[in-house]
Amino acid sequence: MDAFFASVELIARPELRGQPVVVAGEGRSVVVAATYEARAFGVHSAMPVAQARRLCPQAVFLPPSRGQYSAISKAVMEHLRSVTPLVEQVSIDEAFLDVTGSIRRLGPPQRIGQAIRRQVAETWSITCSVGIGRSRSVAKIASTRAKPDGLIEVPPEATEEFLRPLGLEVLWGAGAKTRSALARLGLVTVGDLADAPDHLVARSIGQAMAEHLQAMARGQDQAPIVVERQDKSLGAETTFEHDLMPGKAVRQALVGLVERSAHRLRRKSLVSRTVAVKLRRADFSTVSRARTLPQPTDSTKLILAAAEELLRSIDTRGLPIRLIGVRLENLAPSSQVGVQETLDQPQCLPKSADQVSDLIKRRFGEGAVGPGTLVSEHGQCRTG
Numbered sequence: 001m002d003a004f005f006a007s008v009e010l011i012a013r014p015e016l017r018g019q020p021v022v023v024a025g026e027g028r029s030v031v032v033a034a035t036y037e038a039r040a041f042g043v044h045s046a047m048p049v050a051q052a053r054r055l056c057p058q059a060v061f062l063p064p065s066r067g068q069y070s071a072i073s074k075a076v077m078e079h080l081r082s083v084t085p086l087v088e089q090v091s092i093d094e095a096f097l098d099v100t101g102s103i104r105r106l107g108p109p110q111r112i113g114q115a116i117r118r119q120v121a122e123t124w125s126i127t128c129s130v131g132i133g134r135s136r137s138v139a140k141i142a143s144t145r146a147k148p149d150g151l152i153e154v155p156p157e158a159t160e161e162f163l164r165p166l167g168l169e170v171l172w173g174a175g176a177k178t179r180s181a182l183a184r185l186g187l188v189t190v191g192d193l194a195d196a197p198d199h200l201v202a203r204s205i206g207q208a209m210a211e212h213l214q215a216m217a218r219g220q221d222q223a224p225i226v227v228e229r230q231d232k233s234l235g236a237e238t239t240f241e242h243d244l245m246p247g248k249a250v251r252q253a254l255v256g257l258v259e260r261s262a263h264r265l266r267r268k269s270l271v272s273r274t275v276a277v278k279l280r281r282a283d284f285s286t287v288s289r290a291r292t293l294p295q296p297t298d299s300t301k302l303i304l305a306a307a308e309e310l311l312r313s314i315d316t317r318g319l320p321i322r323l324i325g326v327r328l329e330n331l332a333p334s335s336q337v338g339v340q341e342t343l344d345q346p347q348c349l350p351k352s353a354d355q356v357s358d359l360i361k362r363r364f365g366e367g368a369v370g371p372g373t374l375v376s377e378h379g380q381c382r383t384g
Helices: 004-011 049-055 066-083 100-106 109-124 136-146 156-163 176-183 190-195 198-205 207-217 248-267 300-313 353-364
Strands: 021-024 031-034 060-062 087-091 094-097 130-132 151-153 233-244 270-281 286-297 321-333
Touching (some): 004 021, 004 031, 031 049, 066 087, 066 109, 100 109, 109 130, 136 151, 136 156, 176 198, 190 207, 233 270, 248 321
Parallel strands (some): 021 060, 130 151
Antiparallel strands (some): 087 094
């Protein structure tokens, strides 16, 4: 989907179409998304809001509507699965489809791509761009070059011609350090990399990375569509409006992040074995600590206990804290992992406090219930 979060915001604000629009939180948050009109001024996602305002002071800044993004994403993905069951969703707004088995029913790939674009636009009032190629990487590159609101098909026989003049940044895994190492060999385009001797590239960036990048450069990567992709980790983080000294306020933020992350864990029917906490100090130095639990869990109480222990173990060097984050790792489906009940768990209660909390949130929204430590003196819930 094109500028997905911003496009969703414009559904309810059609009068803003054609204007630079930036989706971002308040204060010292970062840009979530920007329309192409805002991108023309250099605004991009993950940019500090203050910098975005300097680059494009005439932009309209809107707060994110998170629930709406998930609802539309889910609906679009369900439509894609009606085209083919071989759909690999790689993010909230992007997916790969293998349409080989759909051609007899729906026509050639270009017709299928155009039908998807038309259906998305007519049903959800947003646009998407489609790339068609003989491999995942070619289709991905084509879709990026088709943006916004376009379609590019790369026939198999034209793959090499399409790839060769492009810069190496279009290849997955070709980060700045890798491109710098390849540039020292005189390799700056995809064609350069495709023609380079394998042993020379491997000596520069390592055997595994060389094989990966050269296969893509030659249009030969054959990675299959992975229909079910299991989350490897999940979490949340927050940047404080003002730097905070370690203490009660930082702990309250940690509680909110753990509560939110554990709720997501249970909603996805997952359990976690590893808990990690990240702090960014006022001087922008960042430190992380992780702990592996005795057994996998989805319990807010157990995850919070580990997170608080990690927080106490981090040396802040006496500096205020700018950002705090929580990440749950080593995830596994809860159905495949036996979670032992604790001895202090009342057997007479039909559901745990976590399950009751999840039910309330499902019915009344995310902010309907939360940890007592996040409730202010005026009875309002603080969120991290």
